[in-house]
Amino acid sequence: MRLEAALRDRRASGRSLLVPYVTGGLGSGWLDVVRAVADAGADAIEIGIPFSDPVIDGRTVQEASQRALELGATPASIISDAARLDVEVPLVVMTYFNPVQHMGFERFAKELVEAGIDGAIVPDLPLDELGDWSSAADAAGVETVLLAAPTTPDTRLRAICERSRGFVYGVSLMGVTGERTRLADQASVMGSRCKALTDRPVLLGVGISTAEQAVEAASFADGVVVGSALVRRLLEGGGPEQAGAFVASLRAALDDREGERG
Amino acid sequence: MTASARGLGVQLAPPGSEPAGLGRFGEYGGRFVPETLVPALEELEREFRSAWSSEEFRAELAGLLASYAGRPTPVTECHRLSERLGVRVLLKREDLTHTGSHKINNVLGQALLTRRMGKQRVIAETGAGQHGVATATAAALFGLECLVFMGAVDVERQALNVFRMRLLGAEVVPVESGSATLKDAINEALRDWVATVETTHYCIGSVVGPHPYPWMVREFQRVVGDEAREQCRALLGGTDPDVVLACVGGGSNAIGTFAGFIDLPGVRLVGVEAGGRGLESGQHGSSVSRGVPGVLHGARSLFLQDEHGQILEAHSISAGLDYPGVGPEHAELAAAGRAEYANATDEEALEGFELLARTEGIVPALEPAHAIAWLAREAGRSIPKGATVLVTLSGRGDKDAEQVAERLGYDSFR
Numbered sequence: 001m002r003l004e005a006a007l008r009d010r011r012a013s014g015r016s017l018l019v020p021y022v023t024g025g026l027g028s029g030w031l032d033v034v035r036a037v038a039d040a041g042a043d044a045i046e047i048g049i050p051f052s053d054p055v056i057d058g059r060t061v062q063e064a065s066q067r068a069l070e071l072g073a074t075p076a077s078i079i080s081d082a083a084r085l086d087v088e089v090p091l092v093v094m095t096y097f098n099p100v101q102h103m104g105f106e107r108f109a110k111e112l113v114e115a116g117i118d119g120a121i122v123p124d125l126p127l128d129e130l131g132d133w134s135s136a137a138d139a140a141g142v143e144t145v146l147l148a149a150p151t152t153p154d155t156r157l158r159a160i161c162e163r164s165r166g167f168v169y170g171v172s173l174m175g176v177t178g179e180r181t182r183l184a185d186q187a188s189v190m191g192s193r194c195k196a197l198t199d200r201p202v203l204l205g206v207g208i209s210t211a212e213q214a215v216e217a218a219s220f221a222d223g224v225v226v227g228s229a230l231v232r233r234l235l236e237g238g239g240p241e242q243a244g245a246f247v248a249s250l251r252a253a254l255d256d257r258e259g260e261r262g
Numbered sequence: 263m264t265a266s267a268r269g270l271g272v273q274l275a276p277p278g279s280e281p282a283g284l285g286r287f288g289e290y291g292g293r294f295v296p297e298t299l300v301p302a303l304e305e306l307e308r309e310f311r312s313a314w315s316s317e318e319f320r321a322e323l324a325g326l327l328a329s330y331a332g333r334p335t336p337v338t339e340c341h342r343l344s345e346r347l348g349v350r351v352l353l354k355r356e357d358l359t360h361t362g363s364h365k366i367n368n369v370l371g372q373a374l375l376t377r378r379m380g381k382q383r384v385i386a387e388t389g390a391g392q393h394g395v396a397t398a399t400a401a402a403l404f405g406l407e408c409l410v411f412m413g414a415v416d417v418e419r420q421a422l423n424v425f426r427m428r429l430l431g432a433e434v435v436p437v438e439s440g441s442a443t444l445k446d447a448i449n450e451a452l453r454d455w456v457a458t459v460e461t462t463h464y465c466i467g468s469v470v471g472p473h474p475y476p477w478m479v480r481e482f483q484r485v486v487g488d489e490a491r492e493q494c495r496a497l498l499g500g501t502d503p504d505v506v507l508a509c510v511g512g513g514s515n516a517i518g519t520f521a522g523f524i525d526l527p528g529v530r531l532v533g534v535e536a537g538g539r540g541l542e543s544g545q546h547g548s549s550v551s552r553g554v555p556g557v558l559h560g561a562r563s564l565f566l567q568d569e570h571g572q573i574l575e576a577h578s579i580s581a582g583l584d585y586p587g588v589g590p591e592h593a594e595l596a597a598a599g600r601a602e603y604a605n606a607t608d609e610e611a612l613e614g615f616e617l618l619a620r621t622e623g624i625v626p627a628l629e630p631a632h633a634i635a636w637l638a639r640e641a642g643r644s645i646p647k648g649a650t651v652l653v654t655l656s657g658r659g660d661k662d663a664e665q666v667a668e669r670l671g672y673d674s675f676r
Contacts, residue, residue, distance in 0.1 A: 011583060051572065052440070052572040052573045053440070053445065053446075053449050053558060053572075054449075055296070055449050055453060055456075055559075056296045056453070056456060058453070062439060066439075066440075069572060074570040075570055075571070076570070097294055097557045098556045098557045098558060098565075098571045098573070099570065099571040099572070101555075101556065101557060101562075101571070102571025103571065119581065123296050124294050124295060124296055124299075124557070124560075125294060126293070126294070126295060126296070126297050126300050127297075127300075128293060129292055129293060129294055130285055130301070142304075147296070147297045147299075148297060149296070149297040149298035149300075150298070150461065151297075151298050151299075151300075151301045151302070151459065151562070152297060152300070152301065153301060156300075156301075160297070171297065171298060173461070174298065174456070174457050174458070174459070175456055175457035176453045176456055176457065181532075194426070211566045222417065251288075258643050
């Protein structure tokens with residue numbers, strides 16, 4: 001339980017958690033992007049394994065996925081590349097169910113563990129369909145992070161919070177991933193509903209694009225996931241330096257908030 | 263068991279068998295969707311189950327199918343084609359429904375459910391445009407806002423249907439991502455739905471998607487097979503056809519047709535998929551023949567994919583069969599050996615298109631032209647001479663006229 005343990009420790013130290021998302025295989029330097037993001041103060045890092053039909057992703061992650069696939073990225077190549085990372089923070093893959101089931105549950109889980117990856121987020125695999133994957137993941141020690149949505153009713157939300165491992169991923173709006181001009185109204189409700197039901201770390205994600213939005217969202221939960229805003233910078237030609245600078249700016253804003261609150 | 267619901271000559275049979283568990287047909291089916299959509303699918307499942315077991319609901323739908331959609335559709339005996347092929351050919355004429363294809367059967371059912379759930383907006387995906395036109399039609403009839411996602415390639419090759427949808431008051435959104443065909447239109451519809459699910463019903467047009475869609479759409483399309491079975495018996499002196507044939511993209515007209523005959527073990531059920539430029543070319547839509555198990559668009563089924571689990575682009579001359587997957591119940595029928603799945607190429611489909619036009623004066627859509635083409639190839643081979651074959655003619659060919667004219671070199675189309 002390295003992912004959850006690490007997030008709990010960092011939360012206990014009083015900081016808001018920051019989990020950036022990087023599309024795996026997006027350019028030959030993507031491992032350096034992950035390293036830069038880790039150095040800039042991430043508490044864990046999501047590595048996207050691209051899928052041809054990413055239905056909960058907006059244009060930015062769609063484009064990044066397509067570009068990575070065109071560059072030859074495969075689930076196996078991303079996982080084996082990631083094995084070369086020596087970052088301090090836990091890693092968690094985010095992908096869709098088809099590549100996972102295509103590789104085979106046990107093999108996918110085993111390859112993650114061997115690469116030093118602690119968790120998996122599979123957004124089209126809801127609670128009711130976890131079955132065979134979660135058995136394989138649990139047996140291998142892979143923490144499966146579940147998503148909770150604004151539409152999730154209370155009894156189901158309780159079950160999701162109980163079954164999730166690593167953290168609970170609260171979807172902060174109705175819609176697909178992508179930058180927004182302001183934080184959605186649903187974010188505060190989503191964060192408080194999850195927090196009321198679980199002691200597990202609760203992170204809000206989807207549509208959190210700026211330092212200001214991250215700070216606001218973090219006030220309703222234990223932290224945030226930031227994806228499209230970072231990936232856009234990479235699509236626009238940014239590399240490790242730009243990625244690191246952006247994540248550092250989020251880190252600083254979140255830490256300032258702690259300072260002010262303290 | 264409740265009785266059949268009657269409405270002006272249309273009878274809807276009592277509910278058929280439900281899939282097991284969470285929408286399982288054998289190992290296929292299920293509900294693999296983002297958490298945001300789960301509560302809406304649970305609601306839809308509850309509403310459908312309750313509505314479908316209500317005679318009042320089925321009678322209302324039967325009435326609409328009769329007075330608005332023009333059901334029951336006839337079964338036509340094809341004398342000249344039969345003589346040509348040496349087998350007795352019967353056509354189930356879904357081309358004669360309002361809007362010109364079987365899609366209207368499902369859409370009227372889902373429109374009634376939309377009203378029942380108190381939703382004011384419907385979205386749909388469309389390939390050939392027939393489902394989009396049907397949805398736009400029902401939306402106009404029920405006063406619903408309607409948005410149709412259509413691959414940009416299909417917008418181009420099915421321009422007539424795009425105009426029809428706009429005329430009916432629907433907004434058509436061309437989808438540029440991926441292969442810009444049906445698969446990508448479904449992706450984009452799902453993305454819209456994730457944002458709008460509280461006020462919007464997603465009217466899926468085939469027996470694909472998460473539970474309860476494959477089951478619900480099959481039940482709404484069963485009227486095709488149930489009618490045909492009785493009509494065949496009337497024509498054939500109380501006996502059943504030897505072979506029942508339908509084209510398969512996602513597979514809704516086929517599953518609806520098969521449903522009427524599935525409990526008759528002596529009836530050979532055949533689904534004809536798009537052979538495109540030939541299976542060996544890799545450019546086709548034959549998901550049962552060449553697909554492998556996977557999960558896309560909410561269900562586990564057979565999909566064309568590469569060695570890493572990335573979905574491949576399908577190819578077919580017909581937009582309605584240009585889909586790299588198939589409904590989960592078809593995957594199970596194939597696994598169980600109850601139905602067989604064949605294919606016809608683009609070229610063969612064009613020949614089937616002309617053949618039916620010239621022998622019977624019926625211009626089929628390019629989709630069922632695949633079924634006609636397979637019949638023409640197999641008559642006297644795997645279909646013995648003298649056998650009786652029912653083919654579901656899922657739609658009419660007006661929408662394809664321009665495309666076929668170009669392919670066949672009719673230079674004076676305009």
